Amino acid sequence: MLGIDLGATKVVAGLVSPEGKVTAEADRRVHRNDGPRGVLATLLEVAQGLAQEGRRVDAVGVAVAAQVDSESGRVLYAPNLRWRDVPLGAWLARRLAVPVLLENDVRSATWGEWRHGGHEGIGNLACLYVGTGVGGGFVVDGRLLGGACQAAGEVGHLTVVAEGRKCSCPNRGCLEAYVGGWAIGARAREEARAHPREAAAMLERAGGLRQLDATVVTALARERDPAAHRLMEETGTWLAAGAVSIVNAFNPERLLLGGGVLEGYPDLARSVARAVARRAQPPAAAAVRVGRVRLGAWGPVIGAASRVRDRLEARGPHGGAPRARGRSRR
Amino acid sequence: MLGIDLGATKVVAGLVSPEGKVTAEADRRVHRNDGPRGVLATLLEVAQGLAQEGRRVDAVGVAVAAQVDSESGRVLYAPNLRWRDVPLGAWLARRLAVPVLLENDVRSATWGEWRHGGHEGIGNLACLYVGTGVGGGFVVDGRLLGGACQAAGEVGHLTVVAEGRKCSCPNRGCLEAYVGGWAIGARAREEARAHPREAAAMLERAGGLRQLDATVVTALARERDPAAHRLMEETGTWLAAGAVSIVNAFNPERLLLGGGVLEGYPDLARSVARAVARRAQPPAAAAVRVGRVRLGAWGPVIGAASRVRDRLEARGPHGGAPRARGRSRR
Numbered sequence: 001m002l003g004i005d006l007g008a009t010k011v012v013a014g015l016v017s018p019e020g021k022v023t024a025e026a027d028r029r030v031h032r033n034d035g036p037r038g039v040l041a042t043l044l045e046v047a048q049g050l051a052q053e054g055r056r057v058d059a060v061g062v063a064v065a066a067q068v069d070s071e072s073g074r075v076l077y078a079p080n081l082r083w084r085d086v087p088l089g090a091w092l093a094r095r096l097a098v099p100v101l102l103e104n105d106v107r108s109a110t111w112g113e114w115r116h117g118g119h120e121g122i123g124n125l126a127c128l129y130v131g132t133g134v135g136g137g138f139v140v141d142g143r144l145l146g147g148a149c150q151a152a153g154e155v156g157h158l159t160v161v162a163e164g165r166k167c168s169c170p171n172r173g174c175l176e177a178y179v180g181g182w183a184i185g186a187r188a189r190e191e192a193r194a195h196p197r198e199a200a201a202m203l204e205r206a207g208g209l210r211q212l213d214a215t216v217v218t219a220l221a222r223e224r225d226p227a228a229h230r231l232m233e234e235t236g237t238w239l240a241a242g243a244v245s246i247v248n249a250f251n252p253e254r255l256l257l258g259g260g261v262l263e264g265y266p267d268l269a270r271s272v273a274r275a276v277a278r279r280a281q282p283p284a285a286a287a288v289r290v291g292r293v294r295l296g297a298w299g300p301v302i303g304a305a306s307r308v309r310d311r312l313e314a315r316g317p318h319g320g321a322p323r324a325r326g327r328s329r330r
Numbered sequence: 331m332l333g334i335d336l337g338a339t340k341v342v343a344g345l346v347s348p349e350g351k352v353t354a355e356a357d358r359r360v361h362r363n364d365g366p367r368g369v370l371a372t373l374l375e376v377a378q379g380l381a382q383e384g385r386r387v388d389a390v391g392v393a394v395a396a397q398v399d400s401e402s403g404r405v406l407y408a409p410n411l412r413w414r415d416v417p418l419g420a421w422l423a424r425r426l427a428v429p430v431l432l433e434n435d436v437r438s439a440t441w442g443e444w445r446h447g448g449h450e451g452i453g454n455l456a457c458l459y460v461g462t463g464v465g466g467g468f469v470v471d472g473r474l475l476g477g478a479c480q481a482a483g484e485v486g487h488l489t490v491v492a493e494g495r496k497c498s499c500p501n502r503g504c505l506e507a508y509v510g511g512w513a514i515g516a517r518a519r520e521e522a523r524a525h526p527r528e529a530a531a532m533l534e535r536a537g538g539l540r541q542l543d544a545t546v547v548t549a550l551a552r553e554r555d556p557a558a559h560r561l562m563e564e565t566g567t568w569l570a571a572g573a574v575s576i577v578n579a580f581n582p583e584r585l586l587l588g589g590g591v592l593e594g595y596p597d598l599a600r601s602v603a604r605a606v607a608r609r610a611q612p613p614a615a616a617a618v619r620v621g622r623v624r625l626g627a628w629g630p631v632i633g634a635a636s637r638v639r640d641r642l643e644a645r646g647p648h649g650g651a652p653r654a655r656g657r658s659r660r
Contacts, residue, residue, distance in 0.1 A: 123478070151578075157574075157575075159490055163567065169611050237492060251480075281481060
């Protein structure tokens with residue numbers, strides 16, 4: 001199976017074995033100015049390149065940082081690529097002549113973790129990814145929760161401060177508006193504007209206020225720069241509030257944390273685990289284990305490939321391909 | 331089927347038809363000083379009274395305002411009754427010689443709504459009950475989400491104000507700590523202490539500061555007393571934050587609101603619906619319909635009876651009774 005992770009600036013692809021191992025890989029840059037057709041050309045190039053190395057590609061799973069409709073194979077809304085309603089699944093399926101399944105990237109990664117991260121026996125798994133944005137997913141009894149329009153798992157948009165900071169979505173006070181990479185950058189810049197002296201080390205490392213972002217903050221927080229460290233401690237408080245919400249409302253057996261911000265500042269995972277143990281409802285706290293994802297950045301690729309494989313196997317050889325083959329729509 | 335709702339001060343029971351109608355009913359007072367054996371005696375009396383009227387009771391579902399383990403039939407923790415680990419299901423099953431299934435009360439009510447509230451075709455249903463406490467449940471593809479220890483759906487303990495008001499649970503800033511009946515009472519008393527003149531109408535209606543509770547607040551808010559109205563408007567803001575969280579994270583097709591506080595101040599449901607439409611993620615907001623529960627106070631009784639019926643039917647005549655029959659445990 002071929003798994004593809006289509007992000008805002010990069011395509012990463014991998015051939016994925018039934019055991020969830022990446023056996024060959026490729027990547028390319030993309031830019032939103034490429035437009036859907038340009039990105040399609042890049043995806044085809046990557047897919048055909050990997051296929052030409054003699055490996056069989058019998059289906060393709062595509063993880064997209066977007067809201068997608070898996071059933072119809074459409075990218076409904078990809079803010080970073082500035083796409084609306086692009087039938088990417090059907091395009092790819094027609095050109096590659098294999099079944100294609102589209103899925104949201106963090107939902108793919110959640111599926112990948114459950115399937116190949118060593119948690120397959122887990123009846124209730126929750127994943128929380130903290131990158132530039134914040135997202136997640138839930139696997140219950142071996143099924144990825146979909147919701148009414150495949151948007152279940154948007155835990156970045158749990159309100160943690162009613163009437164708090166403006167989010168990128170229509171709400172205020174979302175978890176993402178405090179702990180997402182973009183929000184950490186914004187909070188750091190506010191801090192630097194208000195207290196330039198305390199923020200001197202961050203400003204110097206960034207090379208200026210405008211370049212001050214989450215990467216700089218997490219790096220300096222690891223080095224125990226007081227201002228950066230304080231920002232990340234506050235980040236931990238909000239992330240803990242979100243994690244406690246997830247544990248209380250979903251009662252998972254396992255809560256896995258991942259994403260670039262977490263990787264940049266692993267202390268966050270520890271403070272979340274402590275907060276859950278202390279502050280979640282006692283039975284839910286006792287039932288959950290908080291840990292970190294195991295597939296890391298390969299999660300979306302491995303998850304997308306597994307998901308199309310699992311779909312095909314569930315439908316059997318004559319059970320019909322995933323919907324994106326050809327132009328069938330529900 | 332017999333459904334029983336065991337609350338902190340009252341037992342309400344009903345014979346429930348396969349269509350979810352209550353065909354005979356009974357109730358008794360209980361007090362936590364009765365102890366588990368005393369409450370058991372009351373439950374038996376109620377059940378036998380209804381059975382003696384010539385109706386056949388072939389199984390009993392019991393909804394308890396408690397954390398329960400349905401599989402073993404144990405009430406694990408009922409703070410209002412001050413019970414810990416009471417094998418109520420087995421006791422009842424032995425004395426009544428029929429299968430007994432225990433369930434948490436709001437989870438029962440959620441099941442009842444899905445089964446008999448006219449939402450049975452709904453793939454993703456969320457219920458949010460605002461009474462003295464705040465709870466809820468989720469039905470996904472015809473199954474009540476259980477979680478790791480049957481605590482899924484505790485949406486009253488979504489954090490809506492990180493580091494906010496102390497909750498009755500170990501967390502701070504939970505939805506319940508702002509909108510639960512006990513919290514509305516506490517907020518009103520704080521307000522009355524700080525601004526006794528503005529709170530004069532509430533204090534007079536209550537007959538004193540200590541008697542000022544959510545019932546008084548909702549009644550006066552309906553009459554547009556400015557202080558009570560403001561308290562309930564603020565309640566609406568927090569409730570909206572929680573509802574938006576539920577819609578974003580679960581992506582339900584239907585979000586149903588119920589419980590005593592909602593019934594006491596129906597404007598809350600309208601402000602929640604408005605907030606969800608405006609502030610939830612646009613696809614999730616477009617996919618959900620916010621409404622009110624239809625079974626009202628009978629929800630737990632109807633739900634508990636349906637749940638035991640559905641369990642028995644799923645297992646078939648030889649499939650074994652719900653676990654609380656006799657002393658079998660997982």
